[in-house]
Amino acid sequence: MKKISAVIEECAKEHNTQKADIITMLTTQTLPQSQDLKCTVTCYLEKSEYLKNGQLDWMKAKENNKFKYADEESIKKADGVADICSKQVNISGLEKCDIGNAVLKCLYEESDKVQLAHPDFLAKSS
Numbered sequence: 001m002k003k004i005s006a007v008i009e010e011c012a013k014e015h016n017t018q019k020a021d022i023i024t025m026l027t028t029q030t031l032p033q034s035q036d037l038k039c040t041v042t043c044y045l046e047k048s049e050y051l052k053n054g055q056l057d058w059m060k061a062k063e064n065n066k067f068k069y070a071d072e073e074s075i076k077k078a079d080g081v082a083d084i085c086s087k088q089v090n091i092s093g094l095e096k097c098d099i100g101n102a103v104l105k106c107l108y109e110e111s112d113k114v115q116l117a118h119p120d121f122l123a124k125s126s
Contacts, residue, residue, distance in 0.1 A: 004048075004068075011043035027118055029108040031101055041100025051099060058086035068119035078119070081110040 005019070012019045017040045025032055032038045045051035050061055065078040085106040091099045 007044055007047045008040075011040045011047060014043055015040040029112075029118075031104055031108075035097060038101050039097040041104060042097050043100075045100055045103065050103075054091070056086070056089065056091060056099075056103065058082045065119075069117075074117060077111075077114045077116040080114065081107060081116060084110050 005023075008022050009019045011017075012022055015036045017034075017036045021037065022040055022044075024030075025037065032041055042051065045056075048060075048064075050057055061082045062079045065075045065082070069075045069078055085103065088110075089102050089106050091102055094102060
């Protein structure tokens with residue numbers, strides 16, 4: 001299993017961004033503004049295998065929720081958010097680097113609606 005932070009670090013290096021900027025963006029639930037940050041988010045989705053062959057793997061996201069959240073209630077909320085976003089996020093026709101933005105926008109909005117706490121971005125994922 002790779003730590004989420006290690007994947008973020010790898011993608012930040014590839015796209016000339018700073019890991020600290022990515023973590024801040026995620027913990028403050030702000031969308032990436034620069035093209036480099038947008039590409040870093042999409043890179044993370046690819047390297048974590050949430051995005052494969054141009055398709056989002058929401059089941060993989062749900063499987064990894066147990067590594068990001070410590071309690072059952074949060075895991076259930078996160079799974080529900082993934083279910084909603086799997087229906088709402090349409091990435092067809094988007095530029096590659098805009099995919100991460102579309103995913104984050106939905107995750108942020110839906111997480112707020114169910115008062116889901118931020119995940120542990122230093123947790124392990126499979």
